[in-house]
Amino acid sequence: LEAGDRKQFLDTFLELHPTDQVDFFIKLKDDRRKRVYDYLSPEDFSHIFEGLDIDDQKRIYQELDEPYSSEMFNNMFADDVADFLEAMTGGKAEDILQKMDQEEAQEVKELMAYAPETAGAVMTKEYVSITSTEVVSNVIDTLRKDAPDAETIYYLYVVDEVERLVGVISLRDLITAQPTETIENVMGTRVVSVDDDMDQEDVAQLIKKYDFLAVPVVSKQNHLxxxxxxxxxxxxxxxxxxxxxxxxSAAKGATDVNVSSFKAARRRSPWIIMLMFFGLITAGVIGQFEETLEEIVLLAVFIPLIMDSAGNTGTQSLAVAVRGLALGTIKKGSIGKMVRREFGTGIMLGLICMAVLAITVTIMYQHWMLALIVGFSIFCTLSIATVIGATVPLIINKLKLDPAIASGPFITTVNDILGLLIYFSIATALLDFL
Amino acid sequence: LEAGDRKQFLDTFLELHPTDQVDFFIKLKDDRRKRVYDYLSPEDFSHIFEGLDIDDQKRIYQELDEPYSSEMFNNMFADDVADFLEAMTGGKAEDILQKMDQEEAQEVKELMAYAPETAGAVMTKEYVSITSTEVVSNVIDTLRKDAPDAETIYYLYVVDEVERLVGVISLRDLITAQPTETIENVMGTRVVSVDDDMDQEDVAQLIKKYDFLAVPVVSKQNHLxxxxxxxxxxxxxxxxxxxxxxxxSAAKGATDVNVSSFKAARRRSPWIIMLMFFGLITAGVIGQFEETLEEIVLLAVFIPLIMDSAGNTGTQSLAVAVRGLALGTIKKGSIGKMVRREFGTGIMLGLICMAVLAITVTIMYQHWMLALIVGFSIFCTLSIATVIGATVPLIINKLKLDPAIASGPFITTVNDILGLLIYFSIATALLDFL
Structure with missing residues (x-):
């Protein structure tokens, strides 16, 4: 296919869906890729470039000569250019912007000015806006011309003379409307819009809730x-x-599948080493009770059980909280209610486990005092573990701190230490009876 | 607002977006809700009913009289009716279907016949299909009439005389096409479609990959x-x-935020109790080494460290594998490659941790033999923990078993037991040198 015939290649290739073009392109060898740059116009190639992930984009960008890449950037959606430039270092972004069309470059700059993960940073500039005085049939005619440049034409946003958002009409409603009507009479005026500094996650939840295909982003002055x-x-x-x-799972930044062992180890090791030091703290806690342990070595046998139960219960609560925050089912701020619920859940889980455990340990080890210590420790530990697991992420979320602090292993470690402290304290207090 | 004036209520209420109507409706008290049924036609109310979650739907359904609810079901999208009926028990679904229009009921029955979580089970029947011989302007005219009944009109699917899918045209392309063209000349013929028995997750990945707004579902004979x-x-x-x-996180089926403490405890306790019994197995493992422990009680101090490190490393690998499967970045079947990668990662993590730990323990406890035992145990444990964490979910995925077996806590427990076995075996072997 790729062996020389330019026209035939173009005919077949441009028929493909852009996503398939990307799949095809990325598998090509070096010299074949070069030929693609030759054959395709910067505009056609811009669709492929948009579909690449950021690492590939950087690599491919190196291969392009400057007039070609500038023209390509001009033809890309502004938000995709902004994403790419944000990943470039050392003044390279400035260079690229200068070589681009003034107007295009300006749009990209505006997008890059927004804080990451806000509506402003993820929005696109390629929308269709109309005014309320236009007539339906004229709008449809205009769309025929503008359609290729816009990211979606399925919602048309209606603005007044100073670009304030006043209405919206879907393409669906537009084509079912009388051709002679003015937009004013057919548009919806209850427009759901988002502010440019809204968190991207909240925007996503909003679109999900309303089943929208797109949502308009407005400035503080309601300008679209x-x-x-x-x-x-x-x-x-x-x-x-x-x-x-x-x-x-403390795999932050390490959920990438296609990296070498070495890279994976480098990314994951900071967490593992940090958590190992927490393990040393736990070791220190047990060390404090060495005398108790020397008296009753059997106590050591239940260390894993106390730790696992504390850890598992805490992780369950953590999962509920993290997922609830992500899906928006937990309202930010309802910490009090959550604490009460989880404390109640913890007490009940604790009671059940205490009962099961006390009976099992009495039977297995013929040692009812040990059973009592282990059972009561479990009860106290689980009651607290649920509260810690559920509330730490909520508090962190509220304080807008780095959520990494709330990672599962960290909470597990905290719960481990608490659980073992409770266990050995109870055991030490009751040492005379053992 | 709700205090009597029917006309005014309807005017305001029907202006709202269906999602807002749902939000408003669900907050109403009993007698107010009754009034809504009075005021709204079954058709208008069907949009609200579609927006409710399944528990609310069941409750509200009880409040409706039969002719009203039958008419409402007739007006709902077939997939939403199917979802609701699947949640009904005791022949109720049959009853409802019999009261519905023949044609509508037939569509619902077809949907209910598919296995859960397949394309057939989640698809909707309300699409627009056209034939390739039609003329663009006529199609647009037809759309004007059909638009309200279809779930999306932004893609029109082109079928031949026996309903086989032969092409697709977006509304965007349709309105930019010459009004006098026949569909045949403007439609795309490379249609991406999915089979009716395709897994819903794969369908989702496909739509995500291509940025589609919808995808057609076809039967084995390529019928739309x-x-x-x-x-x-x-x-x-x-x-x-x-x-x-x-x-x-072993919180399966328990990630629900808005349930009582009691309900939450009931859902989570089976896991916690099961995992507690695993903890008893771990206790048994340590019990085997009671003599070693009696000799050197200090060994107990490092039990948590060994367990935590094994658990954390395994959970990281698990997260990478589970996420990779979900995002489709791991190709089903590439287990061999994954095992090698993770084993390599584990060895490197193990070497780093061994070095750090050996030094720290020697300094803290002035006991180089202990440092050697702990360090070497960590090395062996981590090398295996990564492999277990990453490959168990892949194997389960391949064997199509219940993925619950691969839950984090289960893998953590397996790694705990292995880690402690390694640790105490090494310690026992070197007992004479301690």
Whole structure:
């Protein structure tokens, strides 16, 4: 296919869906890729470039000569250019912007000015806006011309003379409307819009809730400045889920599958080493009770059980809290209610486990005092573990601190230490009876 | 607002977005709700009913009289009716279907016949299909009439005389096409479609990959039988992420935030109790080494450290594997590659931790033999823990077993037991040197 015939290649290739073009392109060898740059116009290639992930984009960018890449950037959606430039270092972004069209570059700069993960940073500038005095049939005619440049034409946003958002009409409603009507009479005036500094996760939840295909982004003065489309929302939701995943498993920044052993070890080791030092703290806690342990070595046997139960209960509560925050089912601020619920759950879990454990240990070890110590420790530990697991992420969320602090292993370690402290304290207090 | 004036209520209420109508409706008291049924036609109310979650739907359904609810079901999307009926027990579903229009009921029955979580089960029947011989302007005219009944009109599917899918055209392309063209000349013929028995997660990944707004579902004979829209995909992705979340934290089926303490405890306790029994196995393992422990009580101090490190490393690998499967970055079947990668990562993590730990323990406890035992145990444990964490979910996925077996706490427990076995075996072997 790729062996020389330019026209035939173009005919077949451009028929493909852009996503398939990307799949095809990325598998090519070096010299074949070069030929693609030759064959494709910067505009056609811009669709492929948009579909690459950031590491590939950087690599491919090196291969392009400057006039070609500048023209390509001009043809890309502004938000995709902004994403790429944000990943460039050392003044390279400035260079690229200068070589681009003034107007295009300006749009990209505006997008780059927003804080990451806000509506402003993920929105696109390529939307269709109309005024309320236009007539339906004229709007449809205009759409025929503008359609290729916009990211979606399925919602048309209606603005007044100073670009304030006043209404919205879906393409669906537009084509079912009388051709002679003015937009004013057919548009919806209850427009759901988001502020440019809204968190991307909240935007995603909003679009999900309303089943929108896109939502308009407005400035503080209600000026329409961009839109966020549903395909961006899917990416945002996946991104946030991956973040939450890392949070619970301390695999933050290490959920990448296609890296070498060495790279994976380098990314994961800081967590493992940090957590190992927490393990040394736990070791120190047990060390404090060495005398008790020397009296009754059997106590050591239940260390894993206390730790596992504390850890598992805490992680369950953590999962509930993290997921609840992500899905928006926990209202930010309802910490008090959550504490009460989890404390209640913990007490009940504790009572059940205490009963089961006391009976099992009495039977297995013929030692009812040991059973009592282990059972009562479990009860106290679980009651607290649920509260810690559920509330630490909520508090962190409220204080807007780095959620990594609430990672699963960290909470597990805290619960381990608490559990063992309770266990050995009770055991030491009752030493005379053992 | 709700205090009597029917006309005014209808005017305001029906202006609201259906999602807002639902929010408003669900907060009403009993007698107010009754008035809503009076005021709203079954058709208008069907949009509210569609927006409720399943528990509310069941409750509200009880309040409706039969002719009203039958008419409401007739007006709902077939997939929503199917979802509701699947949650009904005791022949109730049959009753409802019999009271519905023949044609509507037939569609619902077809949907209910598919296995859960397949494309067939989540698709909707309300799509627009056209034939390739039609003329663009006529199609647009038809759309004007059909638009309100279809779930999306942004893709039109082109079928031949025996309902086989032969092409697709977006509304965007349709309105930019010459009004006099026949569909044949403007439609795309490379249609991406899914089979009716495809897993819903794979469908979601496909739509995400191509940034589609909808994808057609076809039978084995390539007959068009339904479509899946992007808003369904968002729900599917969230559902799957929640499932994966439960998998890693043993909170399966318990990630619900708005339940009472009692209910939460009842849902979570089976896991905690089961895992507690695993803890008893671990206790048994340590019990085997009671003599060694009696000689050197200090060994007990490092039990938590060994366990935590094994657990954390395993959970990291698990998170990478589960997330990779969910995002499709791990190809099903590439187990061999994964095992090698993770084993390599484990060895490197093990070497780093061994070095750090040996030095720290020597300094803290002035006991180089102990440092050697702890360090070497960590090395062996981590090398294995990564492999177990990453490959167990892959194997389970391949064997199509219940993924709950691969839950985080289970893998952690397996790694705990292995780690402690290694630790105490090494210590026992070197007992004479301690």
């Amino acid at each position: 400045i961009g839109i966020i489309t549903v395909d961006d929302v899917i990416d945002i939701l996946e991104e946030e889920a991956t973040e939450d995943f890392g949070e619970i | 039988i339904g479509i899946i829209t992007v808003d369904d995909v968002i729900d599917i992705l969230e559902e799957e992420a929640t499932e994966d979340f439960g998998e890693i």
